[in-house]
Amino acid sequence: MESSLEFSSSYSSSSSCRTFKVIVVGDSGVGKTCLTHRLCAGRFPCRPDATIGVDFRERVVDVEGERVKLQMWDTAGQERFRKSMVQHYYRNVHAVLFVYDVTYPASFRGLPAWVEECRQNSLGQDIPRFLVGSKGDLRKPGANQVSREQALKYAQAHGMTLFETSAKNPEVSRVGRRDRNGNGPPGESYHQDTMESIVMAVAARLRRCRKLPEQHHNKGYNGSFKVPADGRPLEKGHWACTC
Numbered sequence: 001m002e003s004s005l006e007f008s009s010s011y012s013s014s015s016s017c018r019t020f021k022v023i024v025v026g027d028s029g030v031g032k033t034c035l036t037h038r039l040c041a042g043r044f045p046c047r048p049d050a051t052i053g054v055d056f057r058e059r060v061v062d063v064e065g066e067r068v069k070l071q072m073w074d075t076a077g078q079e080r081f082r083k084s085m086v087q088h089y090y091r092n093v094h095a096v097l098f099v100y101d102v103t104y105p106a107s108f109r110g111l112p113a114w115v116e117e118c119r120q121n122s123l124g125q126d127i128p129r130f131l132v133g134s135k136g137d138l139r140k141p142g143a144n145q146v147s148r149e150q151a152l153k154y155a156q157a158h159g160m161t162l163f164e165t166s167a168k169n170p171e172v173s174r175v176g177r178r179d180r181n182g183n184g185p186p187g188e189s190y191h192q193d194t195m196e197s198i199v200m201a202v203a204a205r206l207r208r209c210r211k212l213p214e215q216h217h218n219k220g221y222n223g224s225f226k227v228p229a230d231g232r233p234l235e236k237g238h239w240a241c242t243c
Ligand SMILES: Nc1nc2c(ncn2[C@@H]2O[C@H](COP(=O)(O)OP(=O)(O)OP(=O)(O)O)[C@@H](O)[C@H]2O)c(=O)[nH]1
Pocket: 026, 027, 028, 029, 030, 031, 032, 033, 034, 035, 046, 048, 049, 050, 051, 052, 075, 076, 077, 078, 134, 135, 136, 137, 138, 165, 166, 167, 168, 169
């Protein structure tokens, strides 16, 4: 099995980062391991093993001058590999990526079970959620697949931001206005790296947040949130999530 912890090559020392825990969930085989490899290490693994329990990888990005570390927790899709780990990886979560395979509708139909598992583990609606349709490179016209419209409808109903991508080939061609960093005139075609779009969207969303993860967890418990027992001020690295 590959190393559990990987760093983005240009950001291996990250002492002053705020760290955010992002869990990646979805049915077995949808491509969670490949996705997290691509998001964090920029490559597609040759032969990913089925994840046993949980594995995590890290990526540090610069968002408007602030370094943000995303800690991606790649969770096992297979029930038999999950049981003992579930409570651990749902602790202090800042964001969730729900993954389905665009070419395999059963994995899309499996999403409500993952949403329910999050709910049962006290992840409220206010935790940022992203819906990721994987394996876009395998889309074939006319095949029985999950359409973008279907996915968009689901994402909107559940307050998720939708991305369709491919860990194998994350670049797609687009025609139209470039974003503000792209500097292209309207109508010009350009390539977009969908993985980078995901990383930046997650990082930017989390960077805006100022609440503690415990605020989410303790909602409905006693209406308050944990602070260090000895009265220490909260450290920047402990800050998190939604607002
Ligand atoms: N063509 C293509 N194949 C992919 C892509 N992403 C993953 N795969 C393949 O799909 C299979 C499963 O990928 P994994 O990343 O191991 O899936 P997983 O969701 O982590 O599976 P579990 O660990 O069992 O939960 C592997 O054979 C990958 O090579 C993709 O973007 N395109």
